[in-house]
Amino acid sequence: MNSNSLPGTGDRRRLYLMRHGHVDYFAKHVIESGARHAVTLTRRGRSEAEAAGRAFAHVRFDRAICSGLPRTQETAEAVLAFVPEAPRLEIDESLVEIRGGKIEGVKSRAELIRRMNAYFERAHEPGATNHEGGEIYREAQARAVGAVERLLEARDWHTALVVAHEGINRLILSWACGAGLRAMSSFEQDTGCVNILDFDLGGIGEVRRALIKAVNLTPYNYLKHGMNLTSLEAIMQRDMQDVEV
Numbered sequence: 001m002n003s004n005s006l007p008g009t010g011d012r013r014r015l016y017l018m019r020h021g022h023v024d025y026f027a028k029h030v031i032e033s034g035a036r037h038a039v040t041l042t043r044r045g046r047s048e049a050e051a052a053g054r055a056f057a058h059v060r061f062d063r064a065i066c067s068g069l070p071r072t073q074e075t076a077e078a079v080l081a082f083v084p085e086a087p088r089l090e091i092d093e094s095l096v097e098i099r100g101g102k103i104e105g106v107k108s109r110a111e112l113i114r115r116m117n118a119y120f121e122r123a124h125e126p127g128a129t130n131h132e133g134g135e136i137y138r139e140a141q142a143r144a145v146g147a148v149e150r151l152l153e154a155r156d157w158h159t160a161l162v163v164a165h166e167g168i169n170r171l172i173l174s175w176a177c178g179a180g181l182r183a184m185s186s187f188e189q190d191t192g193c194v195n196i197l198d199f200d201l202g203g204i205g206e207v208r209r210a211l212i213k214a215v216n217l218t219p220y221n222y223l224k225h226g227m228n229l230t231s232l233e234a235i236m237q238r239d240m241q242d243v244e245v
Contacts, residue, residue: 045075116232190227
């Protein structure tokens with residue numbers, strides 16, 4: 001048995017893939033600064049991250065990685081604060097969110113949600129981008145999956161925490177399930193959620209089998225009672241009445 005494998009397995013690794021906690025992209029100070037990439041967790045987001053931390057309190061992580069953007073770093077740090085002998089938090093910028101393009105003529109956040117859903121649903125089409133002029137989905141998936149594959153090539157761990165973003169997580173899950181980009185729009189990712197992926201390895205970094213053990217678990221509300229909005233609707237729920245963006 002390999003000591004760097006999950007106990008009781010031959011060569012299996014476990015990845016706990018999280019989305020960062022709740023943020024407010026439309027807060028006045030965020031809009032005025034224009035630095036949406038630097039948005040930080042709201043009080044609700046910190047509470048979501050702490051709920052995940054309490055759920056992970058008995059888990060020993062060998063590695064912990066985030067995208068480096070403040071919202072993922074804050075989430076990861078909040079989780080690791082509950083974990084005994086937590087590893088040093090690493091940054092992999094390959095996990096930053098899919099780069100968006102121009103969004104013009106949008107009069108409400110409800111309309112923005114509709115447009116974003118439409119782009120997700122076309123992600124599998126050749127050259128499809130995240131809005132006009134945005135990053136090509138296939139290229140974003142390649143860098144996100146590349147980050148996972150590099151992690152799997154390392155032989156010093158069997159359980160890792162990765163904190164990333166909604167779009168990036170959708171891309172990783174689409175790859176792991178074998179359905180490709182057509183599946184991207186089907187993977188909901190609520191803020192502060194946890195996905196559990198196991199990987200059976202062959203040679204160094206060779207993935208023989210990817211197993212999705214759980215998707216979109218929310219430790220702050222496991223049964224999702226009252227969580228009736230999609231993840232996109234929820235992140236913009238402060239304005240669902242055609243108020244101008």
